[in-house]
Amino acid sequence: MSNHSIIRITRELADLQKTSDLSLAVACRDVDVRNVRAIIIGPPETPYEFGFFEFSIKFGRDYPAKAPTVLATTTNGGRCRFNPNIYSQGKVCFTWRGERGEEWSSAQGLESILISIQSLMSSNPYENEPGFETANDEIDKKNQKDYVAKIRHETLRISVIQRLEEYLGITPSGEVLPPVLEPEEDRGDLDPHDKELLDESTVPFEPFKDLCKRRFIWYYDSYLLAIAKAKQDVTDGQQFSRMPFECGGNVMEGRFNYTELERRLKLIRVTLDAEMNQWAVEGLSSKNKESSVAANLQRQYEQVVESYKRNKSVTLDIELVDKNPFVWALTYFGRPMTNLDGGLFRIKLCFSTRFPEEQPRAKFETALFHHRIAADGSPCYTPKRPEDVKSHIEGIIDALEEESPPYDPRTMVNPEATKLYWGSVDDKKLYNRKLRRAVQRSME
Structure with missing residues (x-):
């Protein structure tokens, strides 16, 4: 591959990794930028809503003159066709490979591929099928509805539930699977570079594991709501229409x-909560071993505490739980002249011993009715610098205090609060009353 191609791909990857788009993520092994993995979060208000769809993208030596090869890998082992243009074997049909004038152009790139x-x-994915424009009979209308229904079911079953069960090492029945251990090899004669290459080839590459876990927590209530709605239209055991x-x-x-x-969704949620609780235990052990991660978090804790002592615009108390640098307790005081004025909110921030590869998980221990906070207290926020704990705290506070947020269903993790916040004038008044009641209860 020419240096021009490598530079182009590297730049495109960097641009996508820096974007604030909550729907797309890309990754590759350090030793090979030609083989890229990408994940698309299913768009809201579609049957793909908040599903995790992964793709393999291979760039040839002639990129960008020629388009890369794209393969869908979320297919249930080649048994599920998620779209008329996304085949069960992984083939993805793009518009630029069809009519004249829609061919690939070197001006396009990785981002345009993912957006396509x-x-x-x-x-209504049924409309992607050629000839849809001329089909308007009653049978076709029924097919459209039936197609949406089964995509919604399989989005949850395959792209969300199966994926999370694999990440967590549990079976559909809840049985915990033993970890897959790589066989030990004699690497004494290998130089450090060769060892790195060997590790790259043998260690499973799961770049979106932590992202999907965190998004699952964000969208858990939305998944349950989708199931409740779907149960009104179909019955258990009903066969999919072909x-x-x-x-x-x-x-x-x-x-x-x-x-x-x-049942499986709820089991995944329980397992994720148990995983987070286990982080505290692992954290204390890591602290006792004086690990670099423990030292980093302890140093960041001290710096953050000093920073907020000097910050007069935000009142925030921070302490370590049981002197464990992997568990932070934040007490946030509602900012005056806002709906949060007078509130007292306790937030727990838990860290993995694999931080920052695994991002911290936050939870409001003080109940708060807010469209950016799930019913269980999990906030939806994005840090500007994932490795910086202060950036996480700022992200939580910004999400909490945001006065005029743009309409973005990807950030709305409390369906009840969202419906009121973005509803009628009376709905918004009810939202504010519920928020104020929660603030008053926080002081009791």
Whole structure:
């Protein structure tokens, strides 16, 4: 691959990794930028909503003159076709490979590829099938509804539930699987560079593992709400309808079973909570071993405490729980002249011994009715610098105090509060009353 191609790909990767877009993420191994992994979070208000769809993107030596090869990998082992243009074998059909004038251009790039795929994940994916424009009979309208119904089910089952169960090492029944251990090898004759290459090839590459766990927590209530709505339209055991364009092995077959999906979702949530609690135990052990991560968090704690002592615009008390640098307790005092005025909110911030590769998880221990805070207290926020704990704290406070947020369903993690906040004038008044009641209760 030419230096021009490598520089172009590296720049595109860096630009996407710095973006604030909550729907896209990309990653590659350090030793090979030609093989990129990407994940697209299913767009809100579609049957793909908040699903985790992964793609493999391989750049040839002639990039950007020629388009890279794109393969969908979220296919349930080649058994599920998620879209007329995303096949169960992984093939993705792009518009630029069709009509004249829609061919690939070197002006396009990785981001345009992902946006093109994302555009296929519409509220009515049936319309992506060629010939849809001329099909308007009652059978076709029923097919559209049936197609949306089974995509919604399989989005939850395959892209969310199966993925999280694999990440957490649990079976659908809740059994904990033993960790996969790599065989020991004699590497005494290898130089450090060769050892790095060997590690790259043998260690599983799961760049989106932590991201999906955190997003699952954000969207957990939305998943449950989607199940509750879907149960009104289909029954457990009901078979999926086959679409006219599904043939051979390129299909989406199965049966609805939302009761089972709900049980598995709740089990994943319990397992994630247990994982976070285990971080505190691992953290104390890491502290006793004087690890570099423990020292880093202790140093950041001391710096953050001093910083907020000097900050007169925010009143925030910070302490370590049981002197454990992996568990921080924040007490935030509501800013005067806002809906939070007079409130007293305790927030726990938990860190993994793999920080910053694994990002901290925050939880409001003081109940607060807010569209950016899930019913269980998990806030939706994004830090500007993931490795900097102060940036995480600032992100939480910014999300909490945001006065006129843009409408973005990806940041709304409390469905009840969201419905009121973005509803009618009377709904917004009710939202503010519920928020103020929560603030008053925080002082009791």
